[in-house]
Amino acid sequence: MAVTVNLTVNGAQHTVECEERTLLVQLLREHLGLTGTHVGCDTSQCGACVVHVDGESLKSCTMLAAQAEGANITTIEGLANGDELHPMQQAFHENHGLQCGFCTPGMIMSSVDLLKNNPTPSEQEIRHWLEGNICRCTGYHNIVKSIQACADKMKAA
Amino acid sequence: MYSFEYEKAGSVDAASQAIKSDDEAKLLAGGMTYIPTLKQRLASPTKVIDLAGLGDLSGISVSGGTVTIGAMTRHAAVANSAEVQSAIPALAKLAGGIGDPQVRNRGTIGGSISNNDPAADYPAALVGLGATVKTNEREIAADDFFTGQFETALNEGEIVTSVSFPVPEKAGYMKFPNPASRYAIVGVFAAKTGDGTRVAVTGAGEAGVFRVAEMESALGSNWSADAVAGVSVGQGDLNSDIHASAEYRAHLVTVMAKRAVAEAG
Ligand SMILES: Cc1cc2nc3c(=O)[nH]c(=O)nc-3n(C[C@H](O)[C@H](O)[C@H](O)COP(=O)(O)OP(=O)(O)OC[C@H]3O[C@@H](n4cnc5c(N)ncnc54)[C@H](O)[C@@H]3O)c2cc1C
Ligand code: FES
Ligand code: FES
Numbered sequence: 442m443a444v445t446v447n448l449t450v451n452g453a454q455h456t457v458e459c460e461e462r463t464l465l466v467q468l469l470r471e472h473l474g475l476t477g478t479h480v481g482c483d484t485s486q487c488g489a490c491v492v493h494v495d496g497e498s499l500k501s502c503t504m505l506a507a508q509a510e511g512a513n514i515t516t517i518e519g520l521a522n523g524d525e526l527h528p529m530q531q532a533f534h535e536n537h538g539l540q541c542g543f544c545t546p547g548m549i550m551s552s553v554d555l556l557k558n559n560p561t562p563s564e565q566e567i568r569h570w571l572e573g574n575i576c577r578c579t580g581y582h583n584i585v586k587s588i589q590a591c592a593d594k595m596k597a598a
Numbered sequence: 599m600y601s602f603e604y605e606k607a608g609s610v611d612a613a614s615q616a617i618k619s620d621d622e623a624k625l626l627a628g629g630m631t632y633i634p635t636l637k638q639r640l641a642s643p644t645k646v647i648d649l650a651g652l653g654d655l656s657g658i659s660v661s662g663g664t665v666t667i668g669a670m671t672r673h674a675a676v677a678n679s680a681e682v683q684s685a686i687p688a689l690a691k692l693a694g695g696i697g698d699p700q701v702r703n704r705g706t707i708g709g710s711i712s713n714n715d716p717a718a719d720y721p722a723a724l725v726g727l728g729a730t731v732k733t734n735e736r737e738i739a740a741d742d743f744f745t746g747q748f749e750t751a752l753n754e755g756e757i758v759t760s761v762s763f764p765v766p767e768k769a770g771y772m773k774f775p776n777p778a779s780r781y782a783i784v785g786v787f788a789a790k791t792g793d794g795t796r797v798a799v800t801g802a803g804e805a806g807v808f809r810v811a812e813m814e815s816a817l818g819s820n821w822s823a824d825a826v827a828g829v830s831v832g833q834g835d836l837n838s839d840i841h842a843s844a845e846y847r848a849h850l851v852t853v854m855a856k857r858a859v860a861e862a863g
Contacts, residue, residue, distance in 0.1 A: 442601060442603060483634070484634060497703045500704075503630060503634065505626075507604045507648075508648060508650060555699075572780060573697065573699060573701060574698075
């Protein structure tokens with residue numbers, strides 16, 4: 442059994458044949474080779490797999506690929522503008538917002554969605570927003586600092 | 599995951615027929631419970647019928663003292679709705695406290711109540727406000743809808759289409775969340791409505807959401823946090839697990855009830 446899924450990923454159109462049970466994250470990683478999106482859990486709790494679907498952040502491990510028919514998807518690979526990092530990527534880089542980096546793609550995709558909804562979040566609001574993103578390394582402090590730095594920079598720009 | 603067929607429902611009736619004609623077919627809403635269930639091979643449906651395309655199942659409307667929320671309305675839409683925030687702020691707050699932003703972007707009210715997880719938030723709001731569940735077959739009072747842990751009054755093939763909440767005079771919701779999942783270890787919804795006072799507890803009961811008559815009558819004569827401070831629930835029917843003992847949950851019910859009433863003002 443198979444389904445055909447037509448979708449746009451990072452601006453490129455794709456038609457993918459996959460099984461009905463294929464998860465969106467599997468389509469991205471295994472069919473399209475976009476391995477920047479990670480899988481960190483089986484329980485929909487860690488957020489390593491967060492991507493944007495039609496402009497909203499969600500967990501690509503908890504959506505069937507078939508449900509993404511016609512969707513416009515952005516993954517971590519689609520954030521930078523050529524060699525120029527997205528301001529959020531740059532902020533994580535400058536503020537040491539990662540250690541092993543496993544959670545980072547999800548953290549960054551989630552944070553970009555936060556600033557879209559709330560361009561000037563308080564520290565408290567940032568911490569609440571990251572409830573669905575688990576990091577086992579950093580203790581979160583530098584992640585929060587990175588997001589604050591990005592928000593400040595984008596406000597100044 | 600076991601393999602299954604996937605189908606987008608063309609209409610509520612078609613989805614209902616498909617479920618009735620195949621015992622092993624299953625509905626999919628936001629997938630925030632059902633997809634993890636599939637991933638863990640706890641279910642093996644023949645066919646998954648996705649309600650996502652049915653536009654008439656989602657949306658929020660407020661009229662004549664009633665807030666109506668379509669079954670496929672996402673938690674984030676309820677939390678961010680200016681209409682819900684002004685008519686029943688406690689309901690918007692409850693929706694905004696479910697899980698995390700990504701769960702709220704997908705999870706739906708219809709999926710949450712049909713699943714009736716004993717630690718879910720929405721059941722407390724439905725019972726606490728005396729809401730009415732509308733299905734493709736009938737209307738069901740919230741008090742009759744939740745029949746036990748992961749059990750509801752829904753028949754085979756019956757699909758929730760919307761939930762109507764009467765606007766209360768005041769209402770508050772307070773939960774003590776599980777720090778990992780954000781599900782309620784104990785959540786209390788307290789409301790003063792045209793029909794009287796209601797207090798509904800989620801997270802604590804073995805059989806899911808329940809009302810606390812003694813708190814309701816205490817609040818009926820004196821709407822204040824002090825009125826519930828001395829009322830405690832018995833531990834007999836409460837959950838005891840790695841997260842909290844029945845004794846601790848019983849304690850939290852009183853504390854959360856006080857805070858919910860205080861928040862309602
Ligand atoms: C990490 C995480 C944290 C969470 N935290 C919380 C929390 O703090 N509080 C909380 O309350 N919930 C929480 N949830 C659950 C979330 O709120 C989902 O909304 C809920 O799991 C079910 O809604 P859904 O739309 O995703 O339904 P689905 O998972 O798609 O479906 C659930 C069940 O309901 C059935 N169903 C769906 N729609 C209908 C309908 N219209 N009529 C009849 N049957 C239907 C399906 O067949 C299925 O059996 C959490 C989930 C996750 C993954
Ligand atoms: S891999 Fe998706 S939430 Fe953990
Ligand atoms: S940097 Fe290692 S998990 Fe976050």
